[in-house]
Amino acid sequence: RKEVEQDPGPFNVPEGATVAFNCTYSNSASQSFFWYRQDCRKEPKLLMSVYSSGNEDGRFTAQLNRASQYISLLIRDSKLSDSATYLCVVNIRDDKIIFGKGTRLHILP
């Protein structure tokens, strides 16, 4: 089983819709979790950290389920500018982060 797994998509979603991604991780000792956004041919950039209690940043909501070992990202009222690849990232120990393969999102006008 891979350390971090994501549905690669693509998710084709009309502008204004709500879209959700899940990601599963294999190591129950994983300590911290993040969602990164990556635009085409650019470096990954931190979108948000994921906390056990769930957290929200504007239109974005992230949740963590330790029992089932998955994290989720919800995007409400999607914008054209949300089109990107969303990378699920897990910090397994206090040293390196492991990336999923990413989920491609296309927001359609």
Place this chain on the structure above:
Amino acid sequence: DTGVSQDPRHKITKRGQNVTFRCDPISEHNRLYWYRQTLGQGPEFLTYFQNEAQLEKSRLLSDRFSAERPKGSFSTLEIQRTEQGDSAMYLCASSVQGYGYTFGSGTRLTVV
């Protein structure tokens, strides 16, 4: 610019040649990481340093790859006898004790 800098941005080389990339991390970050990313994949961990010590190397890092961080500041990644399969984006990131990961813009390597 106080972010992570990578040089060069693009490199085209002939198969069999050696290439070297440089990464300058954020100055107060003690950890430096190298990742490789191919099309349609997420970044794959290669190696990381804490100050000048190389603490972990991935199995992806074959004998042709070597990384150094001689003074605990900038780092170099060298690939010897390049192969077409080495074509990828090489990303550098830095952090403070595993927090605040910041990525550079990457070096895109094309082996022809």
